[in-house]
Amino acid sequence: MGFEAAEHHAQCVLTRASGPEPGRSLQELLKGNPDSVAAIVERYCETACVSDIAPAPSSPATRPETAMRLTSLSALAALLLSSAPLFAQANPPAGMVHTPGMQHTPGMEHAPGTPQPVQGGQAAFAAISEVVQLLEADSTTDWSKVNLEALRQHLVDMDAVTMRARVRQNAATGGLSMDITGDALVAASIRRMVGAHAPMLQAMGGWRATTVEIPGGMRFTVVASNPSDSATATRIRGLGFIGLLTQGAHHAEHHLAIAKGAGAHSHGAK
Numbered sequence: 001m002g003f004e005a006a007e008h009h010a011q012c013v014l015t016r017a018s019g020p021e022p023g024r025s026l027q028e029l030l031k032g033n034p035d036s037v038a039a040i041v042e043r044y045c046e047t048a049c050v051s052d053i054a055p056a057p058s059s060p061a062t063r064p065e066t067a068m069r070l071t072s073l074s075a076l077a078a079l080l081l082s083s084a085p086l087f088a089q090a091n092p093p094a095g096m097v098h099t100p101g102m103q104h105t106p107g108m109e110h111a112p113g114t115p116q117p118v119q120g121g122q123a124a125f126a127a128i129s130e131v132v133q134l135l136e137a138d139s140t141t142d143w144s145k146v147n148l149e150a151l152r153q154h155l156v157d158m159d160a161v162t163m164r165a166r167v168r169q170n171a172a173t174g175g176l177s178m179d180i181t182g183d184a185l186v187a188a189s190i191r192r193m194v195g196a197h198a199p200m201l202q203a204m205g206g207w208r209a210t211t212v213e214i215p216g217g218m219r220f221t222v223v224a225s226n227p228s229d230s231a232t233a234t235r236i237r238g239l240g241f242i243g244l245l246t247q248g249a250h251h252a253e254h255h256l257a258i259a260k261g262a263g264a265h266s267h268g269a270k
Helices: 003-018 026-032 037-048 060-090 123-137 148-164 184-204 230-246 251-262
Strands: 166-172 175-181 207-214 217-224
Touching: 123 148, 123 251, 148 184, 148 230, 148 251, 166 230, 175 184, 175 207, 175 230, 184 207, 184 217, 184 230, 207 230, 217 230
Parallel strands: none
Antiparallel strands: 166 175, 175 217, 207 217
C-alpha cells in the first residue's frame, strides 16, 4: 500500500474516530477536536482494530492487511506531527490570551495557582516599587515630603560604585586599604557612598573605618579596632571592598528613609 493511499486511509479512520462530519480537512479536525493527539491516536487504534495487526507468522493471508494498517498508522502519526503546530495555535492554554506580537494587554490572564514572577524586571526598579508599596500601605505617609527621585539617584550611585568603580586593595596592618576610583561621574558616586558608609562601619564596633579623597575617588581603610585581633583582620580582608559596603544591613531601611524625604548623601531637591 503506497504512503499516499495510507495517508488517505488514516485520515478516513481519524474522521470516524473523531466523529465530525465528512469532508473536513485534517487541520479542521484537529482544530475542532478537544482530544489530545494521544487520545486521537488511541481512538484511531480502537477504530482501526490495530490490536490485531501483528498476527502469528502462520497467518500469511493477514500480512497484506497488517502491512496496510501499519502503514496507515505511520501515516496518521506523520499527519498528526505535521499538524501539531496548527493544533497548538488553534487551542492555546486556558486562561492565556495571546495578541499579535505577544503584547501585554488587560486581557492577559493566568490560570489560578500559576507561579508568577516577583521581581520588577530590574533591581533598582524593583527596589523603588517595593518602597512605593510600603508608602502606600502606611496611612501616616506624608506625601508632601516623599522624594522618590532622591531614592532613584541614590540607586544610581549604588550601581555606579558596585559595577563601574575600579578597586585596588592592599593589605594594611590589622585590615585593608582600598583605593576606589572611576571617571568623573563614578568618582562623585564613590565619594557620596563610601563617605557616608565609613561612619556606619565605625559605629558598629570592632573595627575602624576612615576615608581620604584621592584623585578620581577615595581611599577607604578598614582595620580591626584591636591591632592584635587577627581574626577580624582576616575577615576584613576576606570581605574586601564590596563585602564591607554591605555590612550593617541598613540599606533597605535607608532607602525607605530617603523616599520619605530624609535626604541621601547630598541628593535631592524635589
